[in-house]
Amino acid sequence: MGDDLKILSEKIKQKALALGFDICGTAKARHLSEQELHFRAWLGKGMNDRMAYLERDPAGRFNPELVFSGVKSLIVAGISYYSEQGQVERDVPVLTRYAYGEDYHDVIIPKLRKLLSFIREKVPGAEGRAFSDTGFLHEKSWIVEAGLGWQGKHSIMINPQIGSYFFIGILMVNIELDYDDPFTRDRCGSCRLCIDSCPTAAINEDRTIDARKCISNLTIENRGPIPEEIVPKLGGRVYGCDRCQEVCPWNKGIKPHNHPEFRISEAVASMTRKDWESITEDRFKSLFGRTAVVRVKFPDFRRNIVDAFRSMGTSG
Ligand code: B12
Ligand code: SF4
Ligand code: SF4
Structure with a gap:
């Protein structure tokens, strides 16, 4: 059984890469209660400015079961948007790199749905929900849980291979998988x-x-x-x-990424x-x-x- 789960999880990760994600890992669904406390403290200080939507259902952001009943695992993926080609003119208003290409929701969610179809071919009856900045889920926390990187001092997630210019997409599924070890190292060191x-x-x-x-x-x-x-x-x-x-x-x-969409x-x-x-x-x-x-x-x-x-x- 253990070996079967390992093989299945490996196939899912390979498929995610074949679909265009640059990194993929798996995490066991669990309540991230410590993160939830920090999130609530941040809200309490008014640091969310006028983003009132962040105040709705803070518990669900850190407890996948409240978002998708029966969830067992999270498949966590990242896709790079780093590019060296950008705006040509100097002296013009500057856009963030992440806004260069297609809206990332429209790129990531269909890829996650394809990944779910692949999983359902292997495990009939498997069900899932796809997220990328679309739901009440604190996505960055799951990068750590799935062993893909750490939170930099700027609060963005960093992966040792692809850096931090990547979007996060998450597929919650109701099946057990083999899980990656959480990423426990802080590789910022004394840098500020x-x-x-x-x-x-x-x-x-x-x-x-x-x-x-x-x-x-x-x-x-x-x-x-x-x-x-x-x-x-x-x-x-x-x-x-x-x-x-x-x-x-x-x-x-x-x-640089090789995703034409971006x-x-x-x-x-x-x-x-x-x-x-x-x-x-x-x-x-x-x-x-x-x-x-x-x-x-x-x-x-x-x-x-x-x-x-x-x-x-x-x-x-
Ligand atoms: C709200 C939001 C914003 C807000 C707030 C930013 C922020 N840092 O939270 C604003 C509008 C400013 C923003 C900006 C950006 N965003 Co934004 N944003 C989000 C969103 C919707 C929620 C994030 C959130 O909940 N923040 C709340 C705070 C409290 O969370 P946090 O900073 O991670 O804090 C946690 C830890 O610090 C920890 N903690 C704090 N203290 C302590 C102490 C201890 C001891 C411990 C253990 C833990 C701990 O607990 C906190 C709660 O978990 C996510 C998508 C999602 N649904 O998750 C995208 C997301 C984070 N954004 C993203 C991006 C790309 C950006 C920008 C780069 C865009 C840009 N170029 O302009 C910037 C980056 C700015 C920055 N330096 O963070 C990506 C990041 C991908 C990645 N590689 O990490 C995400 C994941 C969207 C996605 N699906 O790809 N964003
Ligand atoms: S390595 Fe340095 S610049 Fe990068 S996130 Fe960490 S402290 Fe910030
Ligand atoms: S935290 Fe990062 S994204 Fe926000 S203003 Fe400072 S440098 Fe810019």
Whole structure:
């Protein structure tokens, strides 16, 4: 039985890689009660800013059984979006790398569903649920549980082979598997580059982020104005922020992804200052319609463009 589970788990991981994921591991479903306490403490300090959705059902985020009754295992996968090709023009508003290509939900969820079909061929009756930033689940915790990496001081997960520029996708299943050992090492050591480089000092000492200061939150999730004291620190960023990952030694020398879905389109890559200044809602939709950028409504995107231009030439 043990050997059968090992073989099945190995086949599932191989299939995940064949479907385009770069890393995959397995974890036993369990209640991560310690993480839940830290999460609640973070909410208690108001660090989630206006992301009220994080306050709904904090228990379920750390207890898979509350999300999918009968769950036994989590298949945890990562897919790299690191690319060296990006925006061509200098002096234009800067996009985070993760927004270059297709919206990652639309890429990852279908892959996880294909993985589930594969599992059902091997184990008739197996059932599963797929997640990638789509449900009430604290996804980063499961990277550690599945032995795939550790949480950097910037709070993002790092894998020793592919660095931190990867998305997480999780398939919960109602069958037992052979499990990977949790990743217990902290490989940040004495480094603090990310903490010291964050333009807005948004990184707390306990590997959490103060979203009220984080440029990623303020340009993506935030529906009000960007606080005036933050604007000069935007450093031209118009959607998201990669600064804490750019300085990380674990992202030096990593291989660029080979996922065509995540490639930046020619039209976006070559946008000039004038294109950014004169963008209309129709143009916004045609340029970014398939990317995660359209999760921001056009008026908020315009707000970001204006503030990104205002910040250029300052020390962000
Ligand atoms: C809310 C959210 C955000 C918020 C808050 C960020 C954050 N660090 O939490 C904002 C909008 C700022 C954000 C930004 C980004 N995000 Co985001 N985000 C999420 C989301 C939806 C939930 C994360 C969450 O629950 N945060 C709450 C805090 C409390 O969790 P935490 O920081 O991990 O804290 C835990 C630990 O620090 C620990 N802890 C704290 N103290 C202690 C002490 C001890 C002793 C111990 C043991 C543990 C411990 O407990 C806490 C709770 O588990 C996830 C998707 C998901 N459903 O999980 C994506 C997710 C985390 N985001 C992702 C990405 C890509 C980003 C950005 C890189 C995008 C960008 N370029 O702009 C930035 C990165 C900013 C940063 N430095 O973190 C990816 C990360 C992938 C990866 N490799 O890790 C995720 C997983 C989405 C996905 N499916 O791929 N994000
Ligand atoms: S994403 Fe940017 S603003 Fe947010 S913590 Fe990282 S460096 Fe700081
Ligand atoms: S920059 Fe340094 S401290 Fe920050 S996550 Fe990378 S290795 Fe860890």
